[in-house]
Amino acid sequence: MKTIQAVARYFPENCGGIQTHLSELLPELEALGVESKVVAAQEKPEADTYSYQGVEIYRYPAFPVPKPEPLHGGSGHGGFEYFAQWLKQQKAEIYHQHQWEPKCGLAHLRLAKELGMGTVVSIRLPHPICQRNTLMFEGKTACDGKLDLMRCSQCAGVPKNLPSTMIQALSQVPISVSEKAKGKLGFLALPAYIAERQKGLVEMAKYADRIVAMSQWVYDAIAINGIPEEKLFLLKHGISESLVKTTVSQPRKADGILRIGFLGRWSPTKGIHVLVEAIKCLPTDAPVELIIHGVPQDEPYRQRLMDRIGNDSRIRVANQLKRDDISAALSNYDVLAVPSQWLETGPMVVIEAHANGLPVVGSDLGGVAEKVTHGVDGLLVHPSDPKSWAEAFALLAKDSSLLDKLRQGIKPPRTISMEAADSVTLYQRILAEKSVKTAYQMASSL
Structure with missing residues (x-):
């Protein structure tokens, strides 16, 4: 073939x-x-x-x-x-x-x-469906993905007092004309963009023999828009067998410090700011350490966080990791933090953590929530609430038996x-x- x-x-x-x-x-x-x-x-x-x-x-x-x-x-x-x-x-x-x-x-x-x-x-990614590109309704809660002209227009920035008849009329304006509306009244172009997204999803289903959903929420979001289920195929990620360890990760080091790892981009959607604020919420003598291995993307965002971290010895910004170094880095953590602020089909780092016998503390959202079973192989917390993350870290730092239980609860990951x-x-x-x-x-x- x-x-x-x-x-x-x-x-x-x-x-x-x-x-x-x-x-x-x-x-x-x-x-x-x-x-x-x-x-x-x-x-x-x-x-x-x-x-x-x-x-x-x-x-x-x-x-x-x-x-x-x-x-x-x-x-x-x-x-x-x-x-x-x-x-x-x-x-x-x-x-x-x-x-x-x-x-x-x-x-x-x-x-x-x-x-x-x-x-x-x-x-x-949510991009084919969501004008915000996150599938987070008004940036706060997970959306079901149903494309609705009124709801999506208002979520994306159209004033709520704009009449539905006006939104409907704006949705009929050609994109080339809507582009000219950008500026102070840029929201006038949004209904046309959303109408085009609806059209694009229908066109995708027309020309694709199958639409592969890499996560269950993607499958559900496409199906709710009327795409026939016989067009859909759920195909979840797998990980290279070379990255799968046959033994459970090592217990906490003798110093009693809970080492929390983060791997991902310097981007607001990845939620590093939530982790930083969570550590700041904890008492200064809390036995925790956050190690950030960030990938360059949003430099102003990174700089703001560096300023916020200041001289806090509990937060360490480490070098960006190469692909071959990820497994070794994971072996030095007690848990991996995955504070995604939007719906992801992965992230793959969750599977990589479990492949290394490492529990995950993750956002109760999207693909993270599909891959982590709360209380079994990790903990799921409110995505954007630093206090919830702080409480999860404090619990794990205090209760080493819980950490051991989560390690033992990790099942062999799906392979590539x-x-x-x-x-x-x-x-x-x-x-x-x-x-x-x-x-x-x-x-x-x-």
Whole structure:
């Protein structure tokens, strides 16, 4: 079986979790008889072809860099013809798109479908559904994902006193016109954006043989918008077997200090500020230490937190970790803190922590809540309440037996080979359906 795996960017340039996970998945697919090529955009005016970790990579230009927009590339972008020409030359049976944005979006999926390939789109982020890009209703509570013009417009910033008739009328304005409304009255463009998101989800379902939900909340959010469940496939992440330890992590060190680790981006959505405030809520003699391994992203945010941390000896900002160093770092913690402030399908670090026998204190939200069982292999707390986090840390610092119980409650994690096997099952199912459809069409034409 031959497949095309499509992403918005790829190695060796700086990449995120989607590309990292894909690079780890490809060898597993190959071991199961699936040949893959990666196609990815690049912000250059020309195309490139090269090999990375034994996989052929084709980089098509997305130049000039397209602006973000709700249909996620419905009209193509500068350089799209390079992608089109390359894809037409491939003899692939499956086209699997792992992102949904202008550089890798609707136009790319539509072409693959028109070329007769089996088509798959994986959804890992709230962006295809949520104008706020977080799926947090008014930034405070988890949303069910139902696209509703009135509710979504007001959540995104339209004044609540704006009449529904006005919102409905604004939703009919073309995006090109709405763009001109930005500025002091930028909210006037929001209804049109939300209407386009609704349209984009319908178009995705039209051209994708399957929409892969990488978490249960994604599955539910897509289904609640009327997408047929036969179009959906739940495919949860797995972790490389090389990262799975066969022994439980070591008990707390003799000094009695609860060591709390954090791995993630310097971004408000990752919630480092909540952890900092939680430590500040605790008595100065509380036996806790927070170790932050941050990945650069939002420098003003990082600087504000550095100022807030000051000379507090209980909070240590450590170096950014390389991929190969994560397992060793996790072995030095007693718990991993995952204070996500938005709905995530992962984060993968939760699975990595459990693979290393490390309990997780995480936000009771989205993918974190799906991966952590409260009181069994970790603790779930209110995402944005520092006092709740402080109470959880104080409890673990005081009760070492609870920490031992949580360690013992960790079950073997789902592996990436399991994910690969499920992916192959999905691909085979799509091809079988296409074969039956082709046979039926041929019989009908006789």
